[in-house]
Amino acid sequence: MTEIDRQWTTRLRKRSFGKLPPEKMLPDTQPSYVSSWIYVFGVATISALIVVIATGCILAIFGPEWWHISNIGHFVNSLHLWSVEIFFFAMVVHLWGKYFMAAWRGGRAMTWMTGMFLFLASIVTGLTGYVSQTNFDSQWISTQAKDAINSSGGGGFFNLLNPGQMLMWHIVLLPLILVILVAVHVVMVRIKGVVPPFEDDQVVAPVDDEEVVAPSAATVESAGAPQ
């Protein structure tokens, strides 16, 4: 092994490109079974997130109270609200679509789990957004939701009644977490590919979960199996 081969940079590059070569990251073909409207909702979720972040950035430029006093600000807030509604709608449809595909099969459990973490992080981001609106909504939601946070013992550290703290979570910490999780989730999808359909012999004769059956395909994908 040469000195260059031993370099951390070389090793990282080889490992990264080994797991995710460019043709997997940006594929130009897909398996023929990927043919359903349900597949649209993953990319729709990411697209809505881009609109959410873009409109949130505009609101951030002018500050949290701008939208109360400016018609343009109010319109940008409306864009932010509706993109959030679309984001959650698309994400929930995507989640249930993947559930009914049992999309964790073939070593994709972590892809499923990062998707769930994304859903949870999105809910917390939505909550911090609601309580950062500086209007009646914020007052009511924060004073009601505090009881749930307090009951967990977390109210003294994650104080919904402190809009300054909530705004920081909403526009810095949680978006950062979301973007990182989306990146990890998408990379996992690209590495593993889209989960194949159940085999027909499994379809015709449902078996108990713990029973073993032989699929018609010669090989299988399983946790840790090479793609």
Add this chain to the structure above:
Amino acid sequence: MSNKGFRPDVDAPEWKGGHTPYDIIKEGTIALVVIGLLTVGLAVVFGSPDIPAVTIKSWSNAAPIDFANTALSELNGTSITAAYGAPYNVQSSSASQQLGPIKLEYWVGVHIPINTTKDFVVDPLEALPNQPVLHQNLAQWNGASKATRTKWINNYTKVAPKMKFVGGQVTVPSANDGPLPVMINDLTMMARSGALDQALITGDSFYSTDYTQSLLFISDGSYLASIASQQHLLGEQWGVMNETGSYPGSAWLWLYTLWYQIPPMSNSSNADVEVLAIMVLLTAGLTLMPFIPGLRSIPRRSRVYRIIWREHYANQKTN
């Protein structure tokens, strides 16, 4: 890998069929444009709600008796905040929510200390300048023993149901209640001027982003809840997932709010921690679904995937 040991809900058959052209960049671009246009369309047609915040000034002007009674509850320790327990003040463990023997709220303890008598009533009044009568009464309050204060509070509380707001003043029938009539009346006047809003927000600092005290004080009254009720935001109105007006709210919280409508949570003093525990369990179950035998078989047994992959199965049949 051998076919032996193939688990249909864990393993996936390797795809050996055909592939079709797929332009991922084009798909992403089209999706972004469509979602962007849909967002603009919805924002133009429906806009977004913005009901102004309630201030202590607006509350005490709209409902002075509600404010004065809330101020009394802060003074006599019967308000929600005064009796809340952790994280705001020290109370017995029964004041905090608990899940069987688990008392997280109580165990974590006080981290945002609030003494409602001092922080919501006495300190703001003491900050008012040039009020000789008020300050005489405050001196009487501060110099009194605990027993005397309790006697005054009890006497005032007895006549409080007959409280009136006449000529811009809060009045109650005379009782042996020491400085309380002046304190409650002057705090109401302070609130109606807007000075109490500022006093509770800023505290000792010029800058503040912390509205904990103001929000707790306002939510102890019934005025905020009356507006929430008109906006169908109360718990029994499935308020957790609603938005002001007719706008869609947090519809994704439908399951969370559902549990609040069902006994025993619907009439439990520990409803929040009970619902939280249920949701944590369900969420953990869904997150760990790939590892739970039985549950992970539901998608295969439900056969919904036959709809999702109907073209694939139709093609297989044809071939």
